[in-house]
Amino acid sequence: MVIEGMSDSMILLKNIVPAAQNNIDTKFILLDKGKTIVEGHNKMCLALVADKTAAVHFQFWGDECDAFDSGDIICLTNGIFSYQHKNLVLRAGKRGKLVKVGEFTMAYVETPNMSEIHWIPDPNNSKKYVQEYVISLVSRIFPPLPSDM
Amino acid sequence: MALRLTLTPPFEAEKELEASLRKAFESLKPSLRPPFSLTIPTPHQYALFNAAILHALLTEPHIAKTHIKHLHATVTDGYATFCTLLHDVVHHLYPTLLAPVKTHLLYLTHEIVRVLGIGYDAVLVSLLRQIAAADFGDGNLWLCSKTSSRYSLLRISPEMETQLRFLLTNVKLGHQRRHQIWFARKFLSEPDREFVIVDIVRFICCAHHPTNEIIQSDIVPRWALIGWLLTCCRRSHVVANVKLALFYDWLFFDESVDNIMNIEPAVLLMVHSIPQYIEITRGLLEFLLHLVDNYDVERKGMIVKGVASAFQLLVRKGVIRSLDVLTSCPALSPGLREGLVRLSSGAKVGSS
Numbered sequence: 034m035v036i037e038g039m040s041d042s043m044i045l046l047k048n049i050v051p052a053a054q055n056n057i058d059t060k061f062i063l064l065d066k067g068k069t070i071v072e073g074h075n076k077m078c079l080a081l082v083a084d085k086t087a088a089v090h091f092q093f094w095g096d097e098c099d100a101f102d103s104g105d106i107i108c109l110t111n112g113i114f115s116y117q118h119k120n121l122v123l124r125a126g127k128r129g130k131l132v133k134v135g136e137f138t139m140a141y142v143e144t145p146n147m148s149e150i151h152w153i154p155d156p157n158n159s160k161k162y163v164q165e166y167v168i169s170l171v172s173r174i175f176p177p178l179p180s181d182m
Numbered sequence: 183m184a185l186r187l188t189l190t191p192p193f194e195a196e197k198e199l200e201a202s203l204r205k206a207f208e209s210l211k212p213s214l215r216p217p218f219s220l221t222i223p224t225p226h227q228y229a230l231f232n233a234a235i236l237h238a239l240l241t242e243p244h245i246a247k248t249h250i251k252h253l254h255a256t257v258t259d260g261y262a263t264f265c266t267l268l269h270d271v272v273h274h275l276y277p278t279l280l281a282p283v284k285t286h287l288l289y290l291t292h293e294i295v296r297v298l299g300i301g302y303d304a305v306l307v308s309l310l311r312q313i314a315a316a317d318f319g320d321g322n323l324w325l326c327s328k329t330s331s332r333y334s335l336l337r338i339s340p341e342m343e344t345q346l347r348f349l350l351t352n353v354k355l356g357h358q359r360r361h362q363i364w365f366a367r368k369f370l371s372e373p374d375r376e377f378v379i380v381d382i383v384r385f386i387c388c389a390h391h392p393t394n395e396i397i398q399s400d401i402v403p404r405w406a407l408i409g410w411l412l413t414c415c416r417r418s419h420v421v422a423n424v425k426l427a428l429f430y431d432w433l434f435f436d437e438s439v440d441n442i443m444n445i446e447p448a449v450l451l452m453v454h455s456i457p458q459y460i461e462i463t464r465g466l467l468e469f470l471l472h473l474v475d476n477y478d479v480e481r482k483g484m485i486v487k488g489v490a491s492a493f494q495l496l497v498r499k500g501v502i503r504s505l506d507v508l509t510s511c512p513a514l515s516p517g518l519r520e521g522l523v524r525l526s527s528g529a530k531v532g533s534s
Contacts, residue, residue, distance in 0.1 A: 064360055100193040104364035108195070133194045137364055138348045178359040 047086035047145065049114045051121060051152050051162045055128045057112040060084065062139040063091075063105045065175045069098045079122070081175035082107070083141035088172060090148040092117055092124040097131055106135040114147070121148045143177045144170045184208050185241040187271075188278040199274050203267075206233035207241075214238050218252055231256060232263045236271070240286045250293060261299030268294065269301065272308040273340050311339055337381040338389075342369055346382065349402055350390055358402045362410055376420050379411050383427040391443040405450035409462060425469045432470075433477060435488040437495050445492045446501050453507055460513045467514065471521045490528035 431444035455462040
């Protein structure tokens with residue numbers, strides 16, 4: 034698969050909404066990776082990813098944990114943004130796919146962080162979620178680095 | 183199924199260039215064996231042929247002689263198309279080429295040089311740039327020993343160049359920490375790699391001149407990147423060489439032929455380091471005064487003139503409003519300030 038830029042189905046991180054569907058196609062740069070945790074057969078690793086519009090927490094699973102490093106630019110297809118162990122995370126899920134398409138050359142912002150927002154069901158449509166309030170402007174797990182030289 | 187040119191790790195997308203060469207090869211494979219067609223190819227067919235034969239030469243070395251003959255027989259543009267493709271392979275794929283493919287590529291380069299294919303010099307320059315400074319791996323040493331001294335060694339690899347230009351064009355000041363960490367991890371992580379910082383500073387001063395739009399925006403300025411690179415140096419003689427790289431264009435500066443953009447980062451680094459990083463200002467000024475006295479004792483007069491005209495031009499063009507910010511800075515010693523006053527006016531600087 035050869036991917037360049039954004040295709041029509043891709044969305045910006047500022048527009049992702051929690052849902053039970055694996056409907057998210059997006060592109061981001063990996064800013065920081067936490068420790069890989071092994072729980073039985075499962076290997077997982079929480080990370081901070083971002084594009085030029087927003088940041089979000091990403092959950093890597095299994096082989097994905099060792100395949101990506103900070104600075105990698107990644108395309109996600111059929112991803113899912115939902116609650117996992119009380120964390121609101123973006124992940125590939127069973128049907129999703131992650132592909133590294135480059136390194137370094139992507140600008141990003143660390144605020145807003147879509148995982149640090151309190152979402153509630155839409156009063157008019159309980160299947161959809163809307164933003165109720167901001168929990169934190171930036172990730173509390175991966176705060177921004179101090180900005181001196 | 184065609185053999186691969188590069189080692190693509192799992193989860194990584196195949197590079198577009200490699201994919202297009204592979205597809206060309208797969209579509210033309212039957213016609214790459216004799217007897218060869220004698221019909222004149224259309225421009226599209228010719229382009230496809232060049233891509234296919236390049237892939238074949240890199241992956242089918244056992245019949246390289248056949249492919250080379252086929253190439254020589256078919257070429258109608260002085261190998262210009264072929265050289266462009268070869269250059270692109272070097273530029274975009276060299277670091278990740280499989281070892282045998284690298285060997286075939288170097289053999290191919292020899293062949294192209296032998297027939298003086300149009301654009302062979304660009305291929306050689308591109309190969310030279312892949313010699314990352316201070317990387318003493320076998321492949322690089324091999325390239326070094328084959329290099330004609332005619333070609334000035336461009337020691338900034340294409341990847342370094344891409345990342346540096348991206349930093350200075352797209353990343354905002356105050357938000358460059360992560361990108362700096364990634365750059366250092368990739369290019370500066372081993373103790374011997376810090377020598378390349380000298381080349382990086384030369385590159386930033388001379389080969390990357392931001393537009394006015396960028397200069398006036400909140401994008402990371404060149405002086406800030408250079409300030410950070412200075413902190414990456416562990417050894418004092420590397421620091422000295424980096425400072426020399428920074429002031430090199432000042433030494434014989436002549437505004438009628440030299441570019442103000444080459445001297446701008448040094449003065450801005452000195453000024454913007456006041457007061458928070460005053461030790462940088464101090465270190466740079468001390469170095470400059472010492473340099474003027476010692477770089478070339480026989481030509482000291484010329485050097486003093488060059489540095490003075492550099493300062494004067496920077497003030498005249500408004501890069502800094504005046505030198506007062508330095509000459510009246512209380513955190514700098516009186517001796518240093520006096521030395522700067524004398525230097526910037528063109529008077530001879532005595533040993534302090």
